[in-house]
Amino acid sequence: MADFVDKATRSRYMAAIKSRGNQSTEIKMARLLRESGLKGWRRHSPLPGTPDFCWPKYRIALFVDGCFWHGCPRCYKTPKSNVSFWQKKIESNRGRDRRVGGKLRRMGWTVIRVWECRIKFESTITRIELSMLKRGWNG
Numbered sequence: 142m143a144d145f146v147d148k149a150t151r152s153r154y155m156a157a158i159k160s161r162g163n164q165s166t167e168i169k170m171a172r173l174l175r176e177s178g179l180k181g182w183r184r185h186s187p188l189p190g191t192p193d194f195c196w197p198k199y200r201i202a203l204f205v206d207g208c209f210w211h212g213c214p215r216c217y218k219t220p221k222s223n224v225s226f227w228q229k230k231i232e233s234n235r236g237r238d239r240r241v242g243g244k245l246r247r248m249g250w251t252v253i254r255v256w257e258c259r260i261k262f263e264s265t266i267t268r269i270e271l272s273m274l275k276r277g278w279n280g
């Protein structure tokens with residue numbers, strides 16, 4: 142870490158890095174999937190963007206996006222210092238999300254992105270189920 146950031150930013154950065162890869166978020170999502178009874182998912186398959194979860198049989202890729210790193214419209218607030226650094230960082234993450242999504246779609250995959258702050262919502266499971274139904278899932 143370069144020393145151009147102040148202490149507060151640095152600790153925020155380190156905290157964010159810790160949750161990068163989103164261990165706890167992914168665990169929450171995995172638990173939700175287990176509770177819902179949806180089967181056939183895999184984690185971290187070697188696909189573009191390494192989706193957090195995917196259903197190879199139905200070609201559905203699910204990304205759980207951290208609200209900070211991916212710039213959630215509800216939760217994201219630019220840190221007070223190093224504004225341009227963070228704007229660039231988040232913009233580049235969002236750009237990569239779009240490119241990865243496009244790539245997967247061209248490969249015939251359905252791409253679902255869920256915000257970290259929304260994973261507890263029913264609608265998350267409904268979205269996955271609807272996509273699976275379109276791909277021949279029969280419940």
Ligand SMILES: [Zn+2]
Nearest residue numbers: 208213216258
């Ligand atoms: Zn959020």
